[in-house]
Structures are given as C-alpha cells and as structure tokens.
Amino acid sequence: MGVGRRMKKQGPPAPLDQATINLIKKRKAAEAEAKAEGGKKRRKAAADSEPEPETKKLKTKAVKAKANGAVANGKPGKEQKSEAPKKTPAKVEKSKKSAKAVEPEPESEDDDESWGSGSAPDLDQLMQDEFDELDGVSDGSDAEDGKFDEGSVFDSEEEDHPREKMFSDDEDESDAEEKLTAANIEGLSRKLDEQRELEEEEARQEMQDSALQTNIAGERPDIFGEADTAAKAGIAPNMQLLRTRITDTLRVLGDLATLGQPGKSRADYMQLLLDDICTYYGYTPYLAEKLMSLFTPMEAFAFFEANEIPRPVVIRTNTLRTNRRTLAQALINRGVVLQPVGKWSKVGLQVFESAVPLGATPEYLAGHYILQAASSFLPVMALAPQENERVLDMASAPGGKTTYISALMRNTGIVVANDASKVRTKGLIGNIHRLGCKNTIVCNYNGQEAFPKILGGFDRVLLDAPCTGTGVISKDPSVKTNKTERDFLAIPHMQRQLLLAAIDSTDHHSKTGGYIVYSTCSVTVEENEQVVQYVLRKRPNVKIVDTGLGSFGSEGFTSYMGKKFDEKMTLTRRYFPHRENVDGFFVCKLKKTGPSPGASKTNGVAANNGVKSDKSASEAGDTDVEVIDKTPITDDNGNAIGEDAFGPFDEEEDAELIARAERNRLRRKGINPKAVLDKKTKKDEKNGKKEDAAASSASEKEPSTEQESVDKRKKGSKKEKKEKTPAETETEIPAEVKPSADASSSPSSSKSKKIKKAKK
Numbered sequence: 001m002g003v004g005r006r007m008k009k010q011g012p013p014a015p016l017d018q019a020t021i022n023l024i025k026k027r028k029a030a031e032a033e034a035k036a037e038g039g040k041k042r043r044k045a046a047a048d049s050e051p052e053p054e055t056k057k058l059k060t061k062a063v064k065a066k067a068n069g070a071v072a073n074g075k076p077g078k079e080q081k082s083e084a085p086k087k088t089p090a091k092v093e094k095s096k097k098s099a100k101a102v103e104p105e106p107e108s109e110d111d112d113e114s115w116g117s118g119s120a121p122d123l124d125q126l127m128q129d130e131f132d133e134l135d136g137v138s139d140g141s142d143a144e145d146g147k148f149d150e151g152s153v154f155d156s157e158e159e160d161h162p163r164e165k166m167f168s169d170d171e172d173e174s175d176a177e178e179k180l181t182a183a184n185i186e187g188l189s190r191k192l193d194e195q196r197e198l199e200e201e202e203a204r205q206e207m208q209d210s211a212l213q214t215n216i217a218g219e220r221p222d223i224f225g226e227a228d229t230a231a232k233a234g235i236a237p238n239m240q241l242l243r244t245r246i247t248d249t250l251r252v253l254g255d256l257a258t259l260g261q262p263g264k265s266r267a268d269y270m271q272l273l274l275d276d277i278c279t280y281y282g283y284t285p286y287l288a289e290k291l292m293s294l295f296t297p298m299e300a301f302a303f304f305e306a307n308e309i310p311r312p313v314v315i316r317t318n319t320l321r322t323n324r325r326t327l328a329q330a331l332i333n334r335g336v337v338l339q340p341v342g343k344w345s346k347v348g349l350q351v352f353e354s355a356v357p358l359g360a361t362p363e364y365l366a367g368h369y370i371l372q373a374a375s376s377f378l379p380v381m382a383l384a385p386q387e388n389e390r391v392l393d394m395a396s397a398p399g400g401k402t403t404y405i406s407a408l409m410r411n412t413g414i415v416v417a418n419d420a421s422k423v424r425t426k427g428l429i430g431n432i433h434r435l436g437c438k439n440t441i442v443c444n445y446n447g448q449e450a451f452p453k454i455l456g457g458f459d460r461v462l463l464d465a466p467c468t469g470t471g472v473i474s475k476d477p478s479v480k481t482n483k484t485e486r487d488f489l490a491i492p493h494m495q496r497q498l499l500l501a502a503i504d505s506t507d508h509h510s511k512t513g514g515y516i517v518y519s520t521c522s523v524t525v526e527e528n529e530q531v532v533q534y535v536l537r538k539r540p541n542v543k544i545v546d547t548g549l550g551s552f553g554s555e556g557f558t559s560y561m562g563k564k565f566d567e568k569m570t571l572t573r574r575y576f577p578h579r580e581n582v583d584g585f586f587v588c589k590l591k592k593t594g595p596s597p598g599a600s601k602t603n604g605v606a607a608n609n610g611v612k613s614d615k616s617a618s619e620a621g622d623t624d625v626e627v628i629d630k631t632p633i634t635d636d637n638g639n640a641i642g643e644d645a646f647g648p649f650d651e652e653e654d655a656e657l658i659a660r661a662e663r664n665r666l667r668r669k670g671i672n673p674k675a676v677l678d679k680k681t682k683k684d685e686k687n688g689k690k691e692d693a694a695a696s697s698a699s700e701k702e703p704s705t706e707q708e709s710v711d712k713r714k715k716g717s718k719k720e721k722k723e724k725t726p727a728e729t730e731t732e733i734p735a736e737v738k739p740s741a742d743a744s745s746s747p748s749s750s751k752s753k754k755i756k757k758a759k760k
C-alpha cells in the first residue's frame with residue numbers, strides 16, 4: 001500500500017525546532033543590548049533587510065513579550081532558563097545533530113532549519129529526497145495535512161486517490177519555497193547567526209557539564225546531608241540549590257557504585273529525586289512517580305524540563321480555502337515570521353514571531369488556517385481518510401482533527417463529528433463553518449452509548465479519546481496537581497469502552513477502510529497500551545497495524561511494570577515533548593478483520609442481544625458491554641445483502657412489537673387491555689411506558705384475569721401453550737412461577753427504557 005511509501009523515501013519528520021525559537025529569543029535580547037551599546041553590524045544587516053520598520057518594532061516587542069512569557073511560565077528556575085536554556089544531555093545531543101544537519105546547506109530553504117534539530121543521522125540527504133519528491137506533488141494536495149506527518153500520510157493516500165490532480169495547478173513547490181523564503185528574508189538572514197549560536201551554546205553546555213563532572217569526580221557528594229539541613233531549617237527550598245541537587249542525584253544514580261554514599265541504596269536516591277522533582281516542578285508525588293516510571297531517571301528529568309517549555313506554535317493551512325504559499329505570503333505581509341514546518345508537509349507552518357494575534361487575522365477569520373498542535377496531525381495522518389468514505393470522529397470537539405479529516409477528504413463523503421459535550425460542540429461547529437467543511441455532520445452523544453447503536457458501519461473511526469492530559473502539561477500545568485489516582489482508574493475505563501464502541505462502529509467489509517485510530521494526548525501506559533491490550537482481548541476481530549507514520553516517534557511499550565502486551569504494540573507510536581518537541585501523544589491504528597463477537601456492555605445498559613461477555617472480559621472484572629455490530633452483512637463482493645444490510649434485528653424494537661401484539665391479543669379475547677392496568681401503570685402508560693405497564697399489570701394486578709388464565713392453563717392444550725408469546729406467558733403465568741415471569745418481564749422493561757433513551 002502507499003501508506004508509509006513516502007515516509008520511507010523521505011524519512012521521518014524531524015522534531016520541531018525549539019532551538020530556533022529559543023535562539024531567536026536570545027538573539028533578540030542580545031540585539032536589544034547591542035542596540036543600547038551602539039549596535040552590532042550583523043544586527044544592522046538584519047535591520048536593513050526588514051522591509052517595514054514599524055513592523056520590526058512590533059516584532060521586537062512580540063519577541064520580548066514571548067521571552068517574558070517563557071520566563072513566567074513554570075515557577076522554578078525560569079530566569080535561569082530564559083538566560084541560558086537548560087540543556088539536558090539529550091538536548092545537547094540534539095543540538096549537535098541540529099548544527100551538523102543545518103551546516104552543509106546554508107543556501108537551502110528555511111525548512112531545513114525548522115527541522116534542523118532532527119535526530120536522523122543523514123538528515124540532509126533525507127531533506128534533499130523530500131525536496132525532490134515535492135516537485136511531483138501539488139501544494140494543495142497535502143495542504144490538509146498537519147505540520148508533521150501529514151505530508152507523508154497524504155502522499156500515501158495519493159496512490160488510491162490522486163489528489164494532486166485536483167490541485168496540481170496550484171504552483172510549483174520549489175518556486176513556492178523560494179518565493180516564500182525570499183519574502184521571509186529576515187528569517188533567512190538569521191540562519192548563519194543561529195547556526196553559530198547553536199554551536200556556541202553547545203560548547204558552553206559542554207564546558208558546564210564537564211565542570212560539573214569535575215566537581216563531583218573523585219568524591220561522594222553528600223546529597224542527603226544537604227536535604228536534611230534544608231528540611232531542618234524549615235525554610236523554603238532554594239530553587240537553584242534544589243536543581244543542583246537534582247542533577248547531582250542523577251549523576252550519582254548514573255554511577256551508584258562510585259558516587260553513592262555508604263548505606264544509601266538506589267531506592268533512597270530515587271526517593272530523594274522524586275521528592276526534589278515534586279518540589280522543583282510542582283507535581284504531586286503520585287503523578288511524578290507515574291511519569292518517572294516511563295523513563296530512566298535522566299530521561300525523566302528531560303521530560304519534566306520539557307514540560308516547562310511551550311511547544312512551537314504551528315498552524316495548518318486549510319486547503320479547502322487556500323494553499324500554503326498564499327497563506328504564508330499573506331501572513332508574512334502582516335509581520336509574521338514563519339517557515340514551512342518541513343518539506344514533507346506542504347501545509348504546516350511553524351511560527352517564530354508574530355506582530356499580530358494569530359487567532360484574529362483576516363486569514364484566520366476567513367478559515368485559511370487553524371492553530372493546531374503538531375502532534376494533533378498525527379492521528380489523522382494515521383487514520384488516512386479517503387475521499388467518499390464514511391468517517392466517524394467520535395470525540396471531536398473542538399474539531400482540529402475533524403476539519404483536517406474533512407479537508408483530506410476534499411469535502412467528499414461524510415464525516416460524523418460527535419462529542420459528548422454540548423458546550424464544546426459549539427466550538428466544533430464554529431470551526432467547521434469557518435474552515436468550510438461541508439461534508440460534516442455534528443452530533444452530541446455519549447460515544448459509549450450511541451455508537452454503533454444509533455449509527456455504525458463506518459469506513460474509518462477516529463477516537464481521539466478524552467484523557468488525563470499528561471502529554472500537554474506545558475499547556476495545562478494544572479495537570480501536575482489535579483489528576484488523582486481515581487482519574488487514572490476512571491478515565492482509562494471510559495477510554496476502553498469508547499474504543500470498543502469505535503471498533504463496533506466500523507465496517508470490517510469496507511472496501512477502502514475498516515480502520516480505527518485510537519489516540520490520546522497522554523503518555524501514561526494505563527491510557528494507551530493498556531487500553532489497546534484490553535480491546536485486543538475483548539475484540540479478537542481487530543489487530544494492530546502500522547500507523548504509516550514511519551519511524552517518527554517511539555514504539556509503544558510491549559511490557560510495563562511486569563505486564564506483557566501484544567508484541568505488535570511496537571507498531572503503535574509514542575511522542576514526547578523532550579524527544580520530538582511536540583506534545584506528548586499516543587497513536588494506535590487498528591484494522592477490523594471481522595464482525596465483533598458477542599461481548600459485554602457497560603454503563604448499566606443491559607445486554608439485549610443475548611450474548612454473554614467473553615471470558616477474558618469477566619476475568620478483567622469488567623461490567624458487561626452490549627455489542628450491536630451494525631456492520632452491514634455483504635456478499636463476497638462486498639455488496640449489501642437484503643435487510644441484513646441495515647444491521648442485525650433490533651430486539652428493543654421487537655419488544656415493542658411484541659407488547660403491541662399482546663394488547664391486540666387481549667382485545668381479541670374481549671379483554672380491554674387498559675382494564676388490566678392499575679392507576680400507576682396507567683400513569684406509566686401515559687408517560688410512554690405502555691409495554692412495561694401492560695406486562696407487569698397483566699401478571700400482577702389483575703387477579704381475575706390471572707385466575708382465569710390459570711384455569712385455562714389447567715384445561716388448555718399443550719399446543720396452545722406453545723403458541724403463547726413471551727408476553728402471553730407473562731400475562732397468564734401461575735402465581736408459583738411468577739418470579740421467572742417477572743424475570744422475563746424485566747428485560748422488556750429495561751428495553752423500553754432503552755428505547756426511550758435512544759429516542760431521546
């Protein structure tokens with residue numbers, strides 16, 4: 001298949017370039033200083049290239065504001081960060097690679113820089129390949145793709161749906177890049193400066209690291225003594241000292257035998273590290289421990305650090321309305337400094353500075369772009385929706401992914417955008433209108449209950465599940481303290497049920513699809529691999545398949561804390577702020593291979609298909625989940641067959657028909673059905689509970705009828721008995737067998753309730 005073909009050729013997207021943003025900020029600060037001192041030549045050159053002096057002033061202000069924002073964001077050590085960005089070994093390594101990657105091609109376009117921190121060893125060559133390939137692909141064709149992988153996914157789709165035909169007359173991509181770069185001359189003029197600064201920073205960091213090494217070499221730092229002293233003093237911790245102790249502890253943990261103090265175990269150091277991280281970064285011990293368990297101590301530190309830094313701002317061109325070149329030009333004219341997010345994506349733009357609010361430009365209001373985190377593109381790229389398909393976005397508000405799906409489908413087919421929150425659907429509807437998505441229907445259901453009961457048989461389903469948000473702490477630091485143990489039980493439970501519903505809503509006979517993508521913006525195993533593992537047990541009719549996102553990101557875990565997961569979990573993808581400089585994300589793609597087996601039901605909805613939950617589900621201690629697989633039944637050619645094409649029989653509907661038949665039967669016998677109803681049931685009937693009322697009152701509230709029935713039963717033939725409907729049995733049941741009759745009535749009752757629920 002085409003999925004991943006382009007990715008193979010062009011290589012994975014490089015991480016977003018935070019270094020460039022940091023450098024721009026630093027450069028601006030230095031620029032201001034230099035100006036105060038009389039100015040520096042190279043800054044003047046940059047100033048000369050600035051077409052509009054007023055805009056430049058504004059930009060400088062914007063940068064300062066940004067820099068201040070960065071300082072204000074995250075309590076501890078912020079000043080330190082803004083002055084000399086703290087670099088973990090991983091970051092230093094990235095910087096090295098970045099500098100190397102950018103260096104050989106000074107004349108190349110901005111893209112190289114924006115992805116210059118890529119970790120791929122032969123990034124230059126990969127970039128070159130990407131660039132070559134762009135010539136054959138139109139700008140608009142990929143425009144819907146996100147900043148990162150969109151390009152590759154989109155390309156993968158092109159084999160079956162050559163979108164370039166629709167948009168190939170947009171422009172020559174190489175020309176577009178050049179024009180864009182020329183227009184964005186300021187960014188280009190900084191390139192060499194930035195490269196040099198990268199190298200300088202790298203050298204500084206190395207010196208700092210080696211100095212630190214020297215300090216502790218040959219001695220065993222008394223880290224615990226420091227901690228005790230501070231604790232005894234009862235004073236607020238000095239953040240600078242705390243940070244130093246964290247790095248010291250990390251070093252000791254790296255060589256415990258040499259540096260560890262006698263009598264102190266690894267666990268002691270880990271506990272100290274955990275405590276210090278909680279104090280320094282402001283996490284609850286519960287969450288800090290959970291997050292630390294995902295990494296080595298050193299990498300955990302890098303992760304916590306990355307959570308203190310905002311991710312790069314990225315916008316996605318909406319190709320339903322424009323193309324990237326036109327958009328970039330328009331924004332540059334407004335004083336936005338940007339560059340293409342990567343050559344493999346012709347729609348993503350990384351924004352470095354903006355003199356105007358990006359959420360209020362005329363282009364924004366006209367729906368030419370949407371502000372969208374780079375990682376948000378990944379699930380949609382993995383979903384790879386095709387034109388003319390039926391796609392369900394099960395938890396869709398505010399619609400970043402929905403609108404992307406819609407655009408990838410070129411406004412063809414149908415996108416059902418659902419969200420359980422009515423309030424949030426307002427934002428969703430706003431985005432759909434603004435971006436001009438005309439193939440999208442919005443609905444407001446609890447995904448667990450509504451699908452596939454109300455609607456099923458989709459070619460593809462995206463479940464971008466509600467989650468704890470541990471991947472987006474830089475955006476929402478409240479996650480550090482407001483997520484409790486209970487959340488980490490309740491939320492994964494909901495995610496499991498939603499994913500089961502997503503699977504059951506997918507048409508495994510789809511000629512073009514049959515795929516489900518599950519994603520979260522959380523990094524915990526409970527919300528990711530464990531959820532997938534659960535549904536693999538519950539639904540043997542799905543398997544994990546390649547996301548098509550190439551080697552970008554890390555593989556999902558195949559084991560965690562003694563738990564073993566499906567070996568294909570390596571096909572799932574994890575993204576981390578400190579590795580890829582994107583929000584933490586998880587993406588898993590599933591392929592449905594057959595109809596869902598009878599399984600279980602959650603949310604207290606009684607099973608109505610008579611199929612019991614499977615063994616594994618019971619073992620897992622889950623409540624039963626009702627499964628109504630509305631996958632159309634088709635012949636070998638995939639053509640729908642007769643009535644079954646609309647799905648299996650609806651037992652709830654049948655129950656209503658049976659109850660009606662019972663009322664008619666009573667009438668035929670000369671009995672007024674209403675006469676057998678007591679006042680209560682009459683009230684119920686008025687409220688629409690006719691079936692329940694008829695059943696229960698006939699069996700319990702009408703002694704004469706019941707007695708008559710018993711007499712009849714005594715005399716009656718076996719044949720008559722056999723002919724009785726369940727409702728009849730219920731009506732005429734002898735007193736001694738009432739319990740079972742009641743039991744038989746209760747599903748009917750619960751079914752009526754469900755009918756009403758569904759109707760609502």
Ligand SMILES: C[S@@+](CC[C@H](N)C(=O)[O-])C[C@H]1O[C@@H](n2cnc3c(N)ncnc32)[C@H](O)[C@@H]1O
Nearest residue numbers: 395396397398399400401420421446447464466
């Ligand atoms: C991660 S957000 C979705 C973001 C969206 N996919 C986007 O790209 O803009 C999760 C969404 O799930 C919705 N949600 C929560 N519980 C749900 C449920 N049971 N069924 C459907 N949607 C639900 C929330 O209202 C929230 O909007």
